[in-house]
Amino acid sequence: MKKKKSVVSYNKWGYIFLIPFAVVFVIFQLIPLVNTIKNSFFEHYRDGLTIIGPNWVGLKNYGKLFSEGNILKYFKNTMIMWIMGFVPQIIISLLFAAWFSDPSLRLKCQRFFKTVIYLPNLIMASAFSMLFFTLFSTVGPVNDILIKLGIIKEAYDFMAHTGSVRTLVALMNCLMWFGNTTILLLAGMMGIDTALFEAAEVDGATANQVFWKITLPILKPILIYVMVTSLIGGLQMFDVPQILTDGKGSPNNSATTLIMCLNNHLYSKNYGMGGALSVILFFITGVLSIIVFKFSGNEDKYGKA
Amino acid sequence: MKKRLLALSMAMIMAAGTLAGCTGDTAPASTTGGDEGGSTTTEATPTEKPVLDENVEVVDVSEEVEGKVLNIYCWNEEFKSRLTDHYPGYTEVDATHGKIGDIDVVWNITPSDDNAYQNNLDETLLKQDSAAADDKIDLFLVEADYALKYVDTDYTMPVTDLGISLSELSTQYKYTQDVMTSSDGKLKGVSWQGCPGVLIYNREAAKTVLGSDEPADVQAAVKDWDTYKATAADMKKAGYYMTATVNDTYRTFSNNVSVPWVSADKKVQVDDNIKRWVDDSKEMYDAGEIKSTENLWGDAWSSGFYPDGKVFCYFGPAWLINFCMAADTDGSIANQGGWGATEGPQGFFWGGTWICAANGTDNKATVADIMRKLTVDKDIMVDIVKKDDDFVNNQPAMEELAASDYTSAVFGGQNPLGMFAAGAKNISLDKISAYDQGCNEEFQNAMKDYFDGNADYDTALNKFYDAITTKYPALSK
Numbered sequence: 157m158k159k160k161k162s163v164v165s166y167n168k169w170g171y172i173f174l175i176p177f178a179v180v181f182v183i184f185q186l187i188p189l190v191n192t193i194k195n196s197f198f199e200h201y202r203d204g205l206t207i208i209g210p211n212w213v214g215l216k217n218y219g220k221l222f223s224e225g226n227i228l229k230y231f232k233n234t235m236i237m238w239i240m241g242f243v244p245q246i247i248i249s250l251l252f253a254a255w256f257s258d259p260s261l262r263l264k265c266q267r268f269f270k271t272v273i274y275l276p277n278l279i280m281a282s283a284f285s286m287l288f289f290t291l292f293s294t295v296g297p298v299n300d301i302l303i304k305l306g307i308i309k310e311a312y313d314f315m316a317h318t319g320s321v322r323t324l325v326a327l328m329n330c331l332m333w334f335g336n337t338t339i340l341l342l343a344g345m346m347g348i349d350t351a352l353f354e355a356a357e358v359d360g361a362t363a364n365q366v367f368w369k370i371t372l373p374i375l376k377p378i379l380i381y382v383m384v385t386s387l388i389g390g391l392q393m394f395d396v397p398q399i400l401t402d403g404k405g406s407p408n409n410s411a412t413t414l415i416m417c418l419n420n421h422l423y424s425k426n427y428g429m430g431g432a433l434s435v436i437l438f439f440i441t442g443v444l445s446i447i448v449f450k451f452s453g454n455e456d457k458y459g460k461a
Numbered sequence: 462m463k464k465r466l467l468a469l470s471m472a473m474i475m476a477a478g479t480l481a482g483c484t485g486d487t488a489p490a491s492t493t494g495g496d497e498g499g500s501t502t503t504e505a506t507p508t509e510k511p512v513l514d515e516n517v518e519v520v521d522v523s524e525e526v527e528g529k530v531l532n533i534y535c536w537n538e539e540f541k542s543r544l545t546d547h548y549p550g551y552t553e554v555d556a557t558h559g560k561i562g563d564i565d566v567v568w569n570i571t572p573s574d575d576n577a578y579q580n581n582l583d584e585t586l587l588k589q590d591s592a593a594a595d596d597k598i599d600l601f602l603v604e605a606d607y608a609l610k611y612v613d614t615d616y617t618m619p620v621t622d623l624g625i626s627l628s629e630l631s632t633q634y635k636y637t638q639d640v641m642t643s644s645d646g647k648l649k650g651v652s653w654q655g656c657p658g659v660l661i662y663n664r665e666a667a668k669t670v671l672g673s674d675e676p677a678d679v680q681a682a683v684k685d686w687d688t689y690k691a692t693a694a695d696m697k698k699a700g701y702y703m704t705a706t707v708n709d710t711y712r713t714f715s716n717n718v719s720v721p722w723v724s725a726d727k728k729v730q731v732d733d734n735i736k737r738w739v740d741d742s743k744e745m746y747d748a749g750e751i752k753s754t755e756n757l758w759g760d761a762w763s764s765g766f767y768p769d770g771k772v773f774c775y776f777g778p779a780w781l782i783n784f785c786m787a788a789d790t791d792g793s794i795a796n797q798g799g800w801g802a803t804e805g806p807q808g809f810f811w812g813g814t815w816i817c818a819a820n821g822t823d824n825k826a827t828v829a830d831i832m833r834k835l836t837v838d839k840d841i842m843v844d845i846v847k848k849d850d851d852f853v854n855n856q857p858a859m860e861e862l863a864a865s866d867y868t869s870a871v872f873g874g875q876n877p878l879g880m881f882a883a884g885a886k887n888i889s890l891d892k893i894s895a896y897d898q899g900c901n902e903e904f905q906n907a908m909k910d911y912f913d914g915n916a917d918y919d920t921a922l923n924k925f926y927d928a929i930t931t932k933y934p935a936l937s938k
Contacts (some may be wrong), residue, residue: 203935204584204610204895226927293758294753316913318753402756403575404906406916409924421933423576423899 182184195431202425209428216434227417227436231395233322233405234413237397238390245334246382250437251335253341270342274335276356285331285399288324289315315401318410325411329390329418344378345371384448388441394419499677500935507592513638514646521635522624528594528823531566534585534601536578540814541568543653546848547841548834562632564827579607589821600831602814603650605890606898608640612649613895618818619647624831629837633854636888641815650817653835653842655854656778660805661786663701663765663769663794664873666773670699674742676875680803687740689806693750696773702752705765705772707912708905709757713776714738715901716809722789722900727936729900729929731922732826739908739918746912754912755846756905766793778811779852779881788871798873802880812886852881859885896933903928 196217200209223226252273255261263269277282292298292314299311314320348371356366372379373448394415397405403419414437421429535541544551544566545559548786552560559566571581582601589597603611611617621627627648630638634655641650661685662675671682671692682692691704704710718732745751752772753761765772766787775781782788782802816836818828834841842853846862850869853859863879894900907925910916916924926938 201934202583203933205586205588205614205616208935224927224930229887293760293765294755313754313913316915318915406906406909407913408910408920420928420931424934426931426934429931429934446590 173194192431192434195427196435198428198431200425200427201429213428215372217428218436221429221432221436225435227414229409230417231440232411233410234391234393237322237325237329237393237411237413238320238387240322241244241329241333242383242386242390243347244326245330245337245386246379248330249337249341249382252338253345254371256338256342257345260362270339276332277336279332281299281328281332282399284328285396288320288328289400292320316407318407321397321401321411324400325393328400329393332396333386333389337386337403340378340382344375348374366455380448384445386446387444390443391437391441469911488697492637496588498816509673511642511644511646513627513642513648517621517627517647519626519869520622520624522622522825522829525825526823527564527826528599529563529565530595531561531564531599531824531827532569532595532597532904533566533777534569534571534578534582534598536573536602538569538570540602540816543572543835543849544831545846547845548831561827564824569691569915572799576745579610584765586819589616589819592821594823597758597821597823598664598819599824601817602817602900603817605640605893606816606901608650609817609893609897610645612641616820617642617643617649617651618820618865620651620818620821620829620832620862621647623763623818623825623832625829625832629833631719632837632839632856632858634739634856634885634888635751636810636885636890637813637815637854640890640893641817651836652813652854653817654780654813654843655852655859655881655885655888656780656813657852657881657888658776658778658803658805658809658811658882659877659884660776660800661774661782661888661916662859663802664799664801665768665794666699668769670695671702672772673800676801676803676880679801680805683803684804686737686806690741690745690750693745694748694771696749697739697748701773702765703745703750703773704758704775705752705762705770706910707751707754707757709741709762709776711738711901711905712811713805713807713809716888717807718892721894723894723896723936729926729938730935731904731925735904738796739911742908743912756909761785766790766795768792768794768799776804776805776809776811778813779850779877782869783850787870795871798870800872801875802877804880804884808884808887809885810890846878852885856882856886892910895937898904899932900929903932 188328195210197212197214198210199213200207200211201209201215255263256266256270290296294313298314299308302308312320316326352370352374353366356370361369392415397411398416398419398455399412401411403416405416410439414433418430418433418437421433466639533540545553548561550561551566553563555562557568557570559568569581571578573579574834582598585592585598619631630651632647633651637652637655641648641652643649660679662674662679662683667674668677670784671679673679681688683689689703696703714734714737715732718734720732722729722732724730741815742751746754752765752770753759755761764770775786777785782795782800786795786800787793794800811900816832817830818832835845836842836854839855839858842855843858845851845853845861846858846867854916858880861879863876863882866876867878868874868876904925907921907928910920910924911921930938931938
């Protein structure tokens with residue numbers, strides 16, 4: 157009897173400690189989420205200083221997004237720029253993590269380099285983007301150098317070509333995030349039991365074999381985590397292309413991401429279309445995350461069996 | 462198990478509570494939203510520009526008690542410096558505060574980048590009714606591109622309600638009043654400046670290519686668009702670009718349209734003259750006669766302020782020349798007095814700032830006095846011209862100065878006021894709409910793809926329609 161009582165009183169404290177999180181979650185996450193979904197069924201915007209709505213329109217906003225909104229194009233843009241940035245990012249990070257975690261390489265100044273590769277992430281994305289915008293403008297230093305070296309004759313307008321704009325966005329995302337990914341992967345690699353490596357070495361495995369057959373399979377949960385977080389971050393790509401293209405997604409909307417489209421809808425406080433777009437983004441994120449998790453979960457089962 | 466059920470039910474109650482909470486909260490909000498939508502005057506885009514009603518009754522405000530705080534909303538320091546330098550009785554306290562007699566002046570300056578100024582102004586205006594007397598906006602500024610957004614609403618107060626009679630304003634240029642005339646014929650704001658544009662040319666280039674830098678001779682080479690294009694070809698041969706960007710000439714076309722951007726039934730329409738701008742610019746850019754397709758205010762645009770930029774001309778009003786063309790920087794053409802001014806192929810105007818009184822102001826007499834002093838008082842306005850090189854909204858004063866020995870340093874001793882004065886008289890603003898700002902910006906953005914060769918004209922046009930209906934959901938293609 158006495159024992160039971162003490163358990164109950166502990167429970168009470170558990171709930172009390174949960175209150176701050178619950179309150180913050182409800183106010184800043186749940187209510188906005190529910191409101192967003194609600195807004196997506198209403199026509200609600202400003203025409204000059206006149207407020208139109210909110211009027212119930214059912215699924216009309218969703219229909220409009222797909223019929224006139226180019227939403228598939230923007231989704232494609234977002235994914236292309238994410239993949240262009242993510243593939244080199246994961247390769248570089250894996251390579252760096254493998255080097256840093258390999259004791260036989262005896263790398264010097266590890267701490268210094270780990271700090272340096274993380275540094276780009278500390279710069280505000282908008283500042284980073286502004287910097288690239290200036291560097292790569294037609295009268296910027298990159299064009300100056302290329303012309304003076306005789307590589308090109310006339311200034312190349314990086315912002316006027318689909319390929320160069322997308323490459324710049326991908327490059328910036330890659331530069332900003334590869335440090336972060338390296339640290340994550342490195343932590344995963346350090347966690348691997350060194351006995352496994354030693355055993356492999358005794359068995360005569362090459363460094364390549366150790367990497368592909370031991371490190372990568374054990375690292376998989378971390379890799380999946382990195383991939384999912386990067387994917388969600390990628391779908392929400394906004395500041396870098398927004399500032400690089402001055403909010404226009406030029407050329408020809410080829411660098412307009414889903415969130416930039418959302419931002420455009422909010423110009424006239426169009427909560428209906430904005431809400432609909434957000435809900436669609438919510439579902440895309442959900443579905444993609446489930447796919448990635450399912451894919452990894454099945455393999456884990458086979459691995460254990 | 463029991464405990465788990467308890468926890469689950471608690472969680473559900475919590476969630477349900479919040480759901481109920483928010484529906485409860487939003488229901489009244491939505492009805493008030495609807496009410497507001499109904500009570501504000503509907504913005505009918507007029508097919509014909511309303512005419513100023515001369516017989517509006519002037520309200521006498523001299524007996525009204527003045528509020529303690531004068532709140533001014535604007536987007537840069539320009540109006541503040543005009544008030545500081547030229548309004549008698551204004552004393553500056555600090556960067557955002559001043560005093561006129563007993564009244565505290567509070568400046569709320571929000572830059573117009575990314576529409577921040579209007580967003581801030583709109584939010585405050587929508588709350589104007591419920592704000593405390595000292596927090597209400599008393600005076601705010603608007604630009605021509607979006608003036609109609611405010612003119613045809615109840616948020617702006619007719620100047621006659623401030624005690625200003627229309628006959629007092631007879632010295633102002635007519636177009637400055639046309640812009641601010643609401644559909645029921647009331648004048649909702651006044652301006653101290655006039656913004657007729659001229660063609661600003663590089664004297665050195667004119668000497669080299671045209672053999673003379675006299676305004677009359679240059680005018681002969683740019684007198685209409687065909688001659689202008691022929692001159693552009695000559696400029697190219699001599700290593701000069703005609704203009705820095707394709708957008709330089711935009712206003713001369715967009716101010717001479719036959720239909721406004723938005724029709725009465727809120728459909729977006731592209732005028733033939735705007736299409737002509739696209740065709741001419743594309744042709745000249747492809748021929749290498751225009752330097753860049755970048756936006757105004759960008760690096761490529763401003764490169765022509767210096768001799769190395771090799772740009773022959775810019776299009777702009779008085780404020781562009783004096784404030785924006787790097788006149789204070791050593792080595793710039795403006796600094797050396799190397800620009801000249803001539804009428805150019807077509808008359809146009811660009812920009813201009815209007816003073817509006819916000820409905821609900823408790824400082825009517827002060828606002829009226831500011832309007833009178835800055836936009837009617839001849840001595841003050843002449844002083845503005847002499848001190849700040851602005852072109853002011855006072856017809857007799859400007860004509861007098863045009864005939865005087867006033868000279869402008871950036872123009873190498875030329876007196877451009879006569880040209881401006883003639884231009885200001887001819888400006889007509891009967892084809893503007895409340896959506897011009899967005900239409901102009903989005904159209905230039907969309908056409909950049911066409912100029913760059915990334916899209917054909919129809920694709921670019923569709924992109925424009927797409928962007929404009931996203932920006933203004935009330936409009937349709």
